[in-house]
Amino acid sequence: MPNRLRAAFYRGGTSKAVVFNGKDLPDGQAVRDRIFLHVLGSPDAYGRQLNGMGGGLSSLSKVVIVRPSDRDDADVDYTFVQIAVDEPLADYGSACGNMASCVGPFAVDEGMIDLEPTQTDALVRIYDTNTRRIYHSRFPVADSKAVEEGDVSIPGVSGTGAPVVLEFLTPGGAATGHLLPTGNAVDTLKVEGLGPIKASLIDAANPVVYVRAADLGKTATEQPGDLDGDTDLMSRIEAVRRAGAVAMGMAATPEEVKRSNPKVAMLGPASQFTSLDGARHDTASHDLNVRLVSMGNFHRAITLTGGMCTAVAAQVPGSLVQETAGIEGKDLRVGTPSGVLTVTADVRSASGGTEAVSAGTFRTQRRLMEGAVLYPAKLLEEPS
DSSP: OOEEEEEEEEEETTEEEEEEEGGGSOSOHHHHHHHHHHHHTOSOTTSSOTTSSOOSSGGGSEEEEEEEOOSTTOSEEEEEEEEOSSSSOEEOSSOOHHHHHHHHHHHHHTTOSOOOTTOOEEEEEEEETTTTEEEEEEEEEETTEEOOOOSBOOTTOSSOBOOEEEEEESOBTTTTSOSSTTSOSSEEEEETTTEEEEEEEEEESEEEEEEEGGGGTOOSOSOHHHHHTOHHHHHHHHHHHHHHHHHTTSOSSGGGOOSSSSEEEEEEESOOEEOTTSOEEOGGGOSEEEEEEETTEEOSSOOHHHHHHHHHHTTSTTOHHHHHHOOOSSEEEEEETTEEEEEEEEEEEETTEEEEEEEEEEEOEEEEEEEEEEEOGGGGSOOO
């Protein structure tokens, strides 16, 4: 008989994940990782994860772990695990901003947060163990449970929901320790087979390598499927990503770069585009267009951490993002394949250079299923 493990299945923003209460998980990361891979259906040579709960895309192949925090400045700890679709890999090297939206509501519904019976709004302080940063999640509650129904819509998700307002504190240097890992707003990467290419290497919430779409023969208005199908482009993008990671100090050689980070984002000026739902967005509706690669594929919207990093980067003097967006102020409207995402950042000049004080936006979330996932008992045994 298979073992049972209590879990919930959530949509957070434009992603989905199996979410666990940390107290229910067995000891040992290796054991947990084997369970996570089994539950999601990885590895799958067909790329569909039909034998698990994954959806064949990086945005649909995720695990979230939530537990009460021992820290004075946090209520709960949040650990994100990216499950590769095509190989037996559970990656802890990145954060997920979209799934961050479900952590507070999950903690409330699991009874980890004490609420007054008449309370209508909750603020949950969350420690992201992947980035070692704090973020705050604020959302409506009723009868000591998170409210899901509301009239807020977000690009890439049909229907509406209750807002979850996210504020990531001091997001700079989440992976490398520095907002500008090289100390420069723009670097020239030497990419094998491509030659020198200008890039802005920014680390806020998650590290991103920003390049001009035009330098790769694109506009950043294309559909993700068309970009994924361009094998020459995908090869060049991966080479740029690896060169950027080495320049940022994330790996000693291109071969050692992890799949999860950094991301790569192609930038284009604001221009008319058609989103995946068929809606047309004119030039005045957004400040720039972004097409972002995550785990080897172009995202159908944009990773939320990528959106917040872009908001920060738009305020870094001299960066390619600032040059492309040309905005003044804290708010940035990002054109993505699924529509326009508004993100905000508070970036200030400091004695040591530029400081990212905070970055944020809002999401919706929904608890889709609760119960138990099943796995064979042999996964608890160390492989011989």
